Each structure stands twice: as C-alpha cells, then as structure tokens.
Amino acid sequence: MNEHEYSLVAERKSMQSRTLRIILTIFFIGLLATPFVIKRLSTRRDAAPIATNPSTALARYGLSFQEVAKASGVYFTHAAPKLDSKLNHIMPQIASMGAAVSVVDFDRDGWQDIYLTNSGEGKSNVLFKNLGDGRFSEMLGDHWANGENSRANGVSMGGVWGDYDNDGYEDVFVYKWGRPELYRNDSGKGFTRVSEQAGFPKWINANNALWFDYDRDGRLDLFVAGYYDEKIDLWNLADTKMMPESFEYAQNGGRKYLFHNLGNGKFEEVAEQLGVKSRRWALAAVAADMRGAGYPDLFIANDYGVSELFFNDGGKKFREVGKQTGIGFAPKSGMTAAIGDVLNRGDFAIYVSNISEESVLLQGNNLWVPRAGTSGENLKFDNLARDLGVEIGGWSWGAQFGDLNNDGYQDIYLVNGYISADRNGSYWYDYSKVTGGNTTIISDAKNWPPMNNRSLSGYQQKKVWINDGAGQFKEVAQIVGVTDIYDGRSVALADFSNTGRLDVVVANQKGPALLYKNTVAPDNRWIAFDLEGAVSNRSAIGAQVRLFWNGQQQAQEVSGGSGFCSQNQRRLHFGLGKAASVDRVEIRWPSGKTQTIRAPETNKIHKLKEA
Ligand SMILES: [Ca+2]
Ligand SMILES: [Ca+2]
Numbered sequence: 001m002n003e004h005e006y007s008l009v010a011e012r013k014s015m016q017s018r019t020l021r022i023i024l025t026i027f028f029i030g031l032l033a034t035p036f037v038i039k040r041l042s043t044r045r046d047a048a049p050i051a052t053n054p055s056t057a058l059a060r061y062g063l064s065f066q067e068v069a070k071a072s073g074v075y076f077t078h079a080a081p082k083l084d085s086k087l088n089h090i091m092p093q094i095a096s097m098g099a100a101v102s103v104v105d106f107d108r109d110g111w112q113d114i115y116l117t118n119s120g121e122g123k124s125n126v127l128f129k130n131l132g133d134g135r136f137s138e139m140l141g142d143h144w145a146n147g148e149n150s151r152a153n154g155v156s157m158g159g160v161w162g163d164y165d166n167d168g169y170e171d172v173f174v175y176k177w178g179r180p181e182l183y184r185n186d187s188g189k190g191f192t193r194v195s196e197q198a199g200f201p202k203w204i205n206a207n208n209a210l211w212f213d214y215d216r217d218g219r220l221d222l223f224v225a226g227y228y229d230e231k232i233d234l235w236n237l238a239d240t241k242m243m244p245e246s247f248e249y250a251q252n253g254g255r256k257y258l259f260h261n262l263g264n265g266k267f268e269e270v271a272e273q274l275g276v277k278s279r280r281w282a283l284a285a286v287a288a289d290m291r292g293a294g295y296p297d298l299f300i301a302n303d304y305g306v307s308e309l310f311f312n313d314g315g316k317k318f319r320e321v322g323k324q325t326g327i328g329f330a331p332k333s334g335m336t337a338a339i340g341d342v343l344n345r346g347d348f349a350i351y352v353s354n355i356s357e358e359s360v361l362l363q364g365n366n367l368w369v370p371r372a373g374t375s376g377e378n379l380k381f382d383n384l385a386r387d388l389g390v391e392i393g394g395w396s397w398g399a400q401f402g403d404l405n406n407d408g409y410q411d412i413y414l415v416n417g418y419i420s421a422d423r424n425g426s427y428w429y430d431y432s433k434v435t436g437g438n439t440t441i442i443s444d445a446k447n448w449p450p451m452n453n454r455s456l457s458g459y460q461q462k463k464v465w466i467n468d469g470a471g472q473f474k475e476v477a478q479i480v481g482v483t484d485i486y487d488g489r490s491v492a493l494a495d496f497s498n499t500g501r502l503d504v505v506v507a508n509q510k511g512p513a514l515l516y517k518n519t520v521a522p523d524n525r526w527i528a529f530d531l532e533g534a535v536s537n538r539s540a541i542g543a544q545v546r547l548f549w550n551g552q553q554q555a556q557e558v559s560g561g562s563g564f565c566s567q568n569q570r571r572l573h574f575g576l577g578k579a580a581s582v583d584r585v586e587i588r589w590p591s592g593k594t595q596t597i598r599a600p601e602t603n604k605i606h607k608l609k610e611a
C-alpha cells in the first residue's frame with residue numbers, strides 16, 4: 001500500500017466512523033424522544049421450567065414453596081368487569097385490574113385469614129377463614145363484606161383492613177372503580193356496610209388505599225388515590241377521551257383523598273387542605289416514618305409519570321419532596337410500592353415496580369435506598385435496583401418485602417404479566433406506537449389499535465429475589481417452586497401456620513388465587529410481634545419495631561396497606577439466621593411511647609399491648 005492508497009483508506013475509515021457516529025446519534029435521539037426502542041418483537045415466554053427439587057432449594061436457599069390453594073380450600077377465580085362497549089377493542093387492557101388480596105385476622109383467633117376481591121359484575125369478594133389446620137373455609141353470605149360489585153355500584157379493586165373504630169376488630173375499606181365501601185366488623189361475626197354514614201363520595205376510580213394515623217390522634221385515617229378521573233363512569237362513557245394525556249407526564253388522572261377520622265363513624269376529606277393534590281395516575285401508595293420524625297410520610301407510585309413522596313409535617317401539612325429527595329425524576333410506570341430495611345441499617349428503602357420487556361422497553365424497577373449520611377430534612381435516595389440485582393421484573397405488578405428464608409435479610413417476592421392471550425400475537429408494536437403519540441392521540445381510547453386477542457407481556461415467570469446480606473439479590477423463583485405464569489397482580493405475605501415462616505398469597509387477573517406454602521430451613525430462627533395499640537390506634541399501624549441481634553439491626557413498621565392493591569399480615573416477622581438470641585427489641589408506638597424488651601424469646605410470636 002503506497003502512501004496515497006493508505007491515506008484513502010484512512011479517509012474512508014474516518015468517513016465510516018463519522019457515518020456510524022451520526023447513526024448512533026440518531027439512534028440515541030430516538031431513545032430520548034420516545035419511551036420505546038423497537039428492535040425485536042417476541043411473545044415467547046413459555047420457556048420450560050427448570051425441574052425443581054424441594055430439598056435442593058432448601059439446601060441452597062433455605063426455602064421451598066408448594067402451591068396449595070385448592071388443597072387448602074381456597075377456591076377463588078377472579079373475573080374482570082365488562083365495561084362500556086366503546087372500549088371493546090382494548091377491553092383486556094382497561095379491565096386489567098381488580099384481582100387483589102389482603103391478609104387480616106378478622107375474628108381475633110390468632111390465625112391469619114385471607115380476603116380476595118373480585119371485579120366481575122355480580123361476583124362477590126370472599127373472606128377465607130383460616131381454620132388453623134392448614135385448611136381455609138369460605139365465609140358464605142352477603143354479610144361478609146362482599147363488595148357490592150355491580151354495574152350501578154362499580155366493582156372492587158382491593159381492600160385494606162384497619163380498626164377505624166378501635167373496638168378490637170379489623171374493619172375493611174373496599175376501594176372500587178365505583179362507590180367506596182366501608183364495612184364495620186361486628187365482633188368477627190359478620191360485617192355491616194357503613195359507607196354512607198362515613199361520608200365518602202359517591203364514586204372514585206381508585207386503585208389503592210391505605211390506613212394510617214397521619215395526625216397521631218389515635219384514630220386511623222384513610223388515604224385513597226384515584227386512577228381514572230372520578231367523573232368517569234367506565235360503564236357509561238360520555239366519550240372515549242379518558243386515557244392518560246401522556247405516557248410520561250400525565251396529570252389527568254383521579255384526585256387524591258385524605259379522609260380524617262372524626263371518631264364518630266364519620267370522616268372529613270382534607271387532602272387538598274393538607275397539600276396532597278396531584279392528579280397523577282396513582283397505582284400504589286405506602287406510608288411509613290421515613291425521617292424518624294414520628295409522623296408517617298406518604299409515598300405514591302404513579303403510572304405514566306414520576307413517583308411522589310410527601311413529608312408529613314407534624315400531621316398538619318404534607319409537603320411533596322420527590323425532587324428534593326431524588327425520587328421524583330425519571331418518569332416511569334409505577335405499579336407497586338413497598339418499604340423494607342434491605343441493608344439492615346435501621347432505615348427504609350422503597351421498592352417501586354415498573355415495566356420492562358426484553359428488547360422493547362427497559363424501564364427497570366426502582367429500589368430507592370436512603371443515601372448514607374443523609375437523614376431528616378436532608379434525606380436523599382439513590383436507585384440501587386441495578387446494583388442489587390432487582391431491576392428487571394418483566395411487566396411488574398405487586399411486590400412485597402419479607403424474610404422468606406429467615407436468614408435475617410429482607411427478600412422480595414414479585415408478580416408480573418399484563419395480558420396473556422394469544423401466545424403468537426403481540427400487541428407491543430401497536431402499544432408503543434400509540435403511547436409514543438402526542439396528547440390528542442394517546443388520550444383518546446378510540447385511537448388505540450384493537451388488541452384482537454393478542455398478548456401484551458403475558459405468560460411471565462415470577463421473581464423471588466433472595467437477599468444475600470452482602471448487597472446482592474439472587475433470583476430463584478423457578479428453583480424454589482414458584483413456577484406459575486398467570487397474570488399476577490397482588491401479592492401478600494403472612495404466616496398462616498403460626499410456625500414462623502412467611503407464606504405467599506397471590507391474586508391473578510382472570511385467574512385463580514394461589515397459596516404458596518413455604519418450607520424454611522429449620523435451623524434458621526425467627527421472632528414475630530403482634531402489636532395492639534391502646535392510646536395509639538388499636539391496629540398499631542405505624543408502630544415501629546427495631547430488632548438488635550448478632551451485631552445487626554433491622555427496622556420494620558406495621559403497615560395499613562402496601563404493594564399493589566394488597567396488605568400483608570399486620571404481624572411483624574423477623575428472620576434471625578442461626579443466631580440463638582436477640583439482644584433487645586425497641587418498639588415505638590404511634591403515640592410516641594417507647595418500650596424496650598431485653599432478650600425476648602426466639603422462635604416465638606410475642607403478643608404486645610401498648611403499656
Ligand atoms: Ca382468624
Ligand atoms: Ca373495628
């Protein structure tokens with residue numbers, strides 16, 4: 001090669017690299033301009049499950065699940081509503097929520113019971129009583145908080161339990177796309193509908209609610225967030241312009257409600273007055289004292305937008321601090337919200353699930369971990385989902401924290417899958433086109449291409465992430481026996497056998513409820529706390545328990561609703577690993593009173609009353 005030829009080659013190479021640079025630039029501008037990258041469309045999600053052997057799973061990860069719903073008497077299949085026929089072409093997408101589960105001991109017999117909501121018109125929500133011998137019994141009759149699911153009253157989206165009248169029995173608020181319902185528990189013998197007396201509005205299109213005592217007056221208040229605008233009746237649409245105005249910045253969702261409990265069976269709505277007023281499309285909320293200020297703060301995961309965190313200033317005002325704390329950037333499709341002390345530091349991380357589909361859309365779930373050295377008003381969070389290995393969960397819905405193998409570290413159980421229809425047809429391309437369109441296009445349902453029985457992120461494998469305590473989670477679902485591929489929505493954790501292991505209940509959209517019974521390595525020890533407030537709300541929602549053992553600590557807070565449309569058992573469960581003893585446990589009641597117990601007995605459920 002002479003010098004001239006050499007310089008020609010060099011020039012050509014430089015041109016090629018410039019062209020490549022331009023192509024890459026265009027590609028990345030494309031990435032910024034639309035939330036999607038379409039490379040390859042794939043609906044294949046039916047990979048053969050890995051053969052599981054319970055003893056291998058036990059030996060390796062310290063747990064093994066067996067699905068026992070039917071064997072335990074939990075026969076329940078969720079039905080979706082049939083909404084206005086103007087939505088027929090995309091009905092599977094719109095009528096895609098409402099399978100929900102919450103756990104409660106409704107009759108105070110010490111055994112955790114299961115409440116499942118249904119969304120088909122004329123179908124009942126069902127309370128399953130735990131008989132204490134591994135079996136459950138369906139409570140039959142209309143006085144068991146059936147949800148009044150109908151075209152006229154709307155249909156259930158979920159239920160949250162809290163003892164709003166402090167009589168010792170947990171009551172249930174059922175949120176719907178429709179009339180909100182409050183059922184008072186009549187001493188465990190049935191329920192009375194008291195919605196009108198409570199003073200709730202006629203209609204909310206809500207996909208979450210939680211109980212918390214935001215002003216610490218000893219009475220549980222109720223937060224409810226709308227998804228669709230409350231003026232919309234999904235059975236009688238005025239027009240089809242009821243969809244989000246943007247895939248990333250939508251502010252045309254339902255309003256927020258904060259019902260202050262007045263103590264006489266009545267509630268006063270104070271959301272706007274106290275500063276909670278966005279109209280983002282809320283799908284999940286969770287409350288906990290994030291700053292150690294004594295009052296529960298409020299976190300909201302929004303679909304089509306950024307998450308919101310409200311600091312609670314002394315029960316008098318809520319102040320949105322999303323941007324200030326670092327969680328309020330990067331709009332995604334927030335689907336669930338749960339709180340857990342993932343690093344055993346005594347503080348709370350927030351897990352938010354989003355949407356990811358291989359080769360198409362990579363949002364990635366968020367694990368917001370408090371930044372070391374920040375606290376109080378200066379609290380900051382970093383998203384460590386990728387670093388810790390809990391980022392990719394498919395089209396994720398509900399997720400909960402819990403120590404599933406009792407090794408002393410909080411694990412994550414996540415369900416996923418949007419619409420499992422024709423395995424050979426994918427709606428992804430049409431979906432990405434319309435959601436990448438401008439406001440006029442995306443906000444009108446009539447512009448959404450017909451689904452024609454195609455799937456959208458269906459048949460997905462669930463995630464069981466085991467925390468190794470050294471900053472990594474390992475995904476083990478198929479190995480530990482979680483092999484279902486239903487369209488999971490809501491998941492709740494509870495110890496149904498009172499033997500110190502967390503079982504899992506899952507509510508699937510248009511599918512059966514599942515009960516995964518957990519077998520845990522017997523040499524891992526545990527301790528659990530059933531709390532009852534006296535000055536504080538009797539459910540002890542908001543009580544914080546801090547456990548010190550083996551040179552470690554872990555904080556947990558009693559929750560009045562977490563995950564997606566769900567609620568775990570109120571009992572706080574701690575795994576201890578091989579440690580035989582606990583140094584001490586510090587309890588901070590919602591009233592502010594504190595209590596310390598030294599060397600509590602392990603492998604035991606402790607019943608504690610606020611002294
Ligand atoms: Ca019970
Ligand atoms: Ca009650």
Ligand SMILES: [Ca+2]
Pocket residue numbers: 212213214215216217218219220221261
């Ligand atoms: Ca209150």
Ligand SMILES: [Ca+2]
Pocket residue numbers: 402403404405406407408409410411466467575
């Ligand atoms: Ca664990």
